[in-house]
Amino acid sequence: MEIRIGIANTGRELSFETNEPAADVKKSIADALDAGATHVTFSDSKGNSYIVPTAGLAYIEIGTEESRRVGFVA
Numbered sequence: 249m250e251i252r253i254g255i256a257n258t259g260r261e262l263s264f265e266t267n268e269p270a271a272d273v274k275k276s277i278a279d280a281l282d283a284g285a286t287h288v289t290f291s292d293s294k295g296n297s298y299i300v301p302t303a304g305l306a307y308i309e310i311g312t313e314e315s316r317r318v319g320f321v322a
Contacts, residue, residue, distance in 0.1 A: 281302060
């Protein structure tokens with residue numbers, strides 16, 4: 249699943265793939281924002297970690313968990 253994060257006052261967005269289910273990602277973001285946490289931590293499918301300050305969040309786009317099709321589509 250792909251996650252794209254827009255950070256305020258930054259021209260580029262942070263984009264990465266993760267193996268975590270969408271529900272878990274949404275819950276961790278909502279919990280951090282509700283608790284007034286200063287940052288949110290994400291992990292990608294390669295094992296890298298990202299720490300994003302919650303004050304700078306412009307948007308978070310969570311992709312769908314869609315399996316890839318194999319073969320030709322008519």
